[in-house]
Amino acid sequence: MSVQRFVGANSREAMRRVRAALGDDALILANRRVAEGVEILALAEEMVPPAGPGPGSAVGEARPAGEAPDRPSGAHAGPASRPAGSSPAAAPPAVSRPAPSAPAEHTPPPDTAAPSPGDPRPGDPRPGDPNPGDPFAAFSERLLGEMQDLRALLVGRQEAAAPVGTAEDDNRVMLNRRLQGAGYGNALARELLDALPLELVHATAEAALAWLERQLVSRLAVLDDESRLLDEGGVFALLGPTGVGKTTTTAKLAARYVMRHGAGGVALVTTDSYRIGAHEQLRIYARLMGAEVHALDADAPLDDLLARLADKRLVIIDTVGMSQRDRRLVDQVARLGQGARPVRRLLLLNAASHGETLEEVVETYQRASLAAGAPLYGAILTKVDEAPRLGAVLDIAIRHDLRLHYVSQGQQVPEDLRLVDPHGLVGQSLTPVDDSAFVGEPLAWQATPSARRWRGLSRSLLGQGRSLAVVMAQLRARVGGVAALDAAWPLQGLPLARQQAHLDRLRGLPAIGEEAAAVMLWSRHGPIKGSQCRLPALCLNARGLPLAAPWPSHCQPAGEAERLAAVETRLGVDRHFLPRCPSAAARRHLLDAGSDWLALAQANTRVIFEGERLALKALAEQAGVHDTLNCRYRGREGRLATGWLPVSLSDGTPLQAWFAVLRDPDTGRRRLTRYWLAADKAAASRPVLLVAHLVAEEWSSLAGRAWQWLAPEAGEGVDTELRAWLASALAALAVRLDQETADWAMDVRGHLLALLGGSRKRSAAVLLEALWHLLAARDAFVLAAGPLLGGGDDAS
Template identity: 55%
Template sequence: MSVKRFVAANSRDAMRQVRAALGEDALILSNRRVTEGVEILALADDDHGRMTERPAGSPGLADAPSPRVPTHRSPPPANRSMPQPAAEPSETPIPTTQGTPLDFAAFSERVLGEMHDLRALLTTQQSLSLSATHGVNSEVERLQHRLLGAGFSPRLAAELLETLPAELGGAEQNGEAGEAWLKRQLAARLPTLDDEAALLDAGGVFALIGPTGIGKTTTTAKLAARYVMRHGGADVALVTTDSYRVGAHEQLRIYARLLGVEVHALEADAPLGDLLDRLAAKRLVIVDTVGMSQRDQRLVGQVAMLGDSTQGDSARPIRRLLLLNAASHGDTLDEVVDTYQRASLAAGAPLYGAILTKVDEAPRLGAVLDIAIRHGLRLHYVSHGQQVPEDLRLAEREPLIEQALAAGGESCFVAESGGLHRSPTGRRLQSLSRGLLGQGRALAAALATLRREVTGFGMLEQAWPLLGYPLEQQRRRLPELLDPTLWRDMDSKEPPQAMLWARSTTVSGADWPMPALCLNAEGRALALPWLAHLQPAGEAERLHWAESQLGMRWQLLPNCPTAAAREYLERGIAVWLAIVQGNSRVIAAGERYTLAALAAHAEPRAQVDCRYRGHDTRLAVSRLAVTRIDGESLNAWFGTLSDADSGRQMAQRYWLAPRHDDRESALIESMVAQLIHDDLPLLTRRAWQRLDETGQQRVDPELRLLVAAGLAAVASRLDQEHAPWAMDVRAQLLGLLGGRRSRSPSVLLEALMHLFTARDAFVQVGGHGIGDEARR
């Protein structure tokens, strides 16, 4: 056996040669750029096992001389969108230095051992150091350097970059796609105030807390000014509890006089509740508290004094806003938030949120944003100067992230890229808990994106918890989920446009027929399955129901429509397309033929790239005018599906459709939509079976099928979708499974079930708002 050399114009063509010659499990020994293009040295996986078997009495690895072979780093793979002609493959064995076969075996064992170590490292958070250690100029290294340079912690960098999509991991990236991905990840995890108007209109009691010298008094005035500009000052009262700092009372009185609002000074150790009772008529009360170090032993007692008012059932809760100095070191901020959060919980409620101060003095915002993300602390406002009220603005995700990542220049306090090391043994438990919180943030981000982007995912979230309910409650709640009026009125940016009808027969290996599924305008599946037994009985009635009740404009049929259905379709506005068998007979040129026999005579119309069952494929579409046996004039469409890389034919499909020459492009898109979803019955059956493995005792069959079909639709959607949001969610979901899993609908289905199971676990312990949407 020997190592083989492959040379091609680009990495894609070279890897195609490797797969064709050695299979999918080939081991890549070297990848470098040469004059002819790209050279790859590869070895079949089973060859390695035979080559490295050491006979009895043979010298070990340490005794065998290692041949001197230059090490070559992997060059950036070529751009997929600009393929170049492939060079002829060269599969000649590599010449090695003179010596016994054991010399090469020892060398092979050493090199491949290092490769296995490399693969193991890639599955851990510590893999981020790999790029610097091995000198690979990868996108991981570049993004890691960006995060650390902006002031974000190595821990958050590891959490983010371990879910970097495979599409962005190569060294050939120009940086724009990776930069956009990084900003989306940070924005998805950074909690900010969504509606300032609602906050100010509702009013309430707010206490500004934090260490000394952080700007609480000035921020109190700025916050009051924002309210006064909307509602006037008659319903505002300011309270100061700072009896330690000289001039604190007078400073707040000056601001109050300028704003035209009341001000009250609370003596040391005096109960705040009594004063709040007297101010019950005020819509907004802002309490300027005494500054106190996070290491001061009196902190818990001071925060405990900020209890609710004492009016019994009508008590007004005090919302504690923590002020964070954006110019502080990350470790200091971490300690501040941790200490004040524990003190606030001891007082009866968690921190309500945070306000960033001294942003104008901070060279880097990464640290304070990192703290807000990792602690789940919602940012309300940003203070960036002394002017009242001009220098207080609403905390907005995108501008804050842009400002943080725009920090330039080197810093001697920023770790070198790749310097992320394993925690000492004594800190493993702490690292584990923070890792779990990081997973919770990733889950929350994935769930929020799916709710926003996939119509019907919210319904799926509501249905999933019902699987664990008693059977009677399942059946009581199920009609709400199946109500068509609720689904039709669902607020969505992608309303259903096409109905993907399934065969009326049962799915292979199951005792139920596949539900119908809605598709959006791009032909992507929505999580809106329609159970077969809840649809109207006749085909014409079903088509009318889908068009009139759900607004469907395309009807994708599993076989040629009946005479009654065709009569309805001729009167309606929806366009139909039917996938049929190759042995279906039609009339062409006055003779009866099967569609399979006519395929070679059809006129080529288009070639379309698509994803089919987890593979990149190309569909060649051709057309031929035919007549049905009953005399109806139709177009027969023929689709040949081939592997995009090898050109190997994978499938042949046939369709019949009305002769709509003006809608040809839309018809071809509908053919692709019907083709790429032909694995939905198998995915639904797999989800059905997996739901039986969840340990649920009794589950209503309708509910189980609804959830299974919804999960299958979302898995298919994620595999098909090219949008950046789908790439992000795919990476997050595949990260849940661990290891290196290839993207496919079945793998994504498994990951989705992990997502819901993990969400249930976090909901039980109150994790980061993961289950908020489902609970609502």
């Protein structure tokens, strides 16, 4: 390996010679003016030895500002194409699911041993060097050598560091210890910590614990409307092993009903003929409440009794307690499903029991309930006041998807039965407790999650399903239009005629959902990259962040003013981002409607300033800097400096000319310059809108990438209108997740990056790739196990 010297009459000629000899990826080490013109010292990229994992193995390698790679991370730049490799989940046969490739493997680091005193240094003259006495070349060579030594030293230290998972500043270690100490199991701990966002790995313990609590709460299904449960009533059977508290809980639940509706509409039934005094205990409770009570042998059919109690709104059955290992259990539970009136089965879980015992109880009673015709309706936690740790019982409820209705803690009726507060319960479970002789040392956390678990979908199937369900639920609840995207995605697997029939749902203006549209982003008239379809218009929220809600271009009115009026009338939008200065008719409409607008302009666009017709580029310095704010652009942080001047068009229309320069926050290097024209309105809030308009540029390029991925490989294909809509919606959602700063978005990003193995850096392009994996994995779950995740509307 050696540095090569190139000389040209000027810098352009010298760079041409560098490219001709070493290619476009050459590493420029230094340049200077010499008598012959300009001298450049360069090194071919492949000559630079790899220095361990991480993107960009060549020092100084750069990509032009704003340029995004056409392929997923890990591949060299090349023609845009659909991602290669294996998806983490096989998609239904009728829908093509190409998936982006995994990051490329890295070569081992170079030997880090220090050179001996007699070894030549990189800057020393060597036989055959073109300029052995040139101090400039020697300095460059020495600089390169020192850079390589430094990188090798860093890699060596990284490899010699403590084993992964033992570093005290890694929050995965701390969270794993907290989970294990609280009684949660290894399976759930790994499922959770696989999705820990990268920004929280070395954050404060408080931030990491807050994230962990949010994850547990989001997975814990609870009764959210007790009034509807008691108002609707029905027949409820309380199941569980002996001594779990079924009789007392029966009385507590009945008392809650009596306090709301009176005693006339409730009846209690006991089938516990084994335990001495069981009937009498329930009769005492019923007499105190003024409610009916009926005793029935455990082997007697329920049908006749339930028929006599048809006028009772609520019937609660206190069943006989049986061990989960009792062979008679299945027969006893089966009798609860033989009547004409449906019986809802609630399982009581002793919070003080060991996790493995609870696992057996839930599995056995769930199998028995399914054999009786329906799964368990939910669960009630008992003896919470006796449990030193709540992690085990909450772990069981989460992994078995049991909806918790109530928490019982104490013998008082009805005071000691309360609705589940998920935040309080999870927080109580994570509160540190004294060390226990029965809680082992937590397993060392491996910092690199196993991506194979996602791609194979063969291990921890329910855990993966829960994670996907959490992500989909968060997206549906937080981002407008995701429900429509979720419903439209399966349409790709239908015949073309049926796809086109379902397209009526997407025509017209977009379905926003809970999140309102406040700004309309109008795309350029050019087609999506690699297609003949134009980009749709896109709805943004009040903060200028995208909704997954495109408005197809073929559904828009023909005239510019007519399009603006359509969204203003039906969505109440009063702000517009335009690809160019609006026409005179459109400006008149916007002025009459009182709407605000911002239009992208070119550097050579001419306006009138102080009576002189000038290009915007010539006015930039006069505008100065009025405001500076942080933003993310194409996966990198930046500082956007903005300024404006009052200008006018040639017809006298007053406008504002806005100027923005995006710089790297660390080096101050300029990344891009943009120009806008805007309505002559208050300027205070404009910088935020400029950021929104700037980041929306990435949406169009990502939509082109998603369009390529949606290319059909077999069958009749995908309708072009549907394909353009899906590509635009996916790209908008990826940009939204990259820009969003709320905790929920950080949590979702953690789950999505875990789909890709957890080692990818956050960017809208990477998140688009992960969203693709998410929907493909969801398809596989639906195909294999039915609507496990509660997906969108049935497309068939």
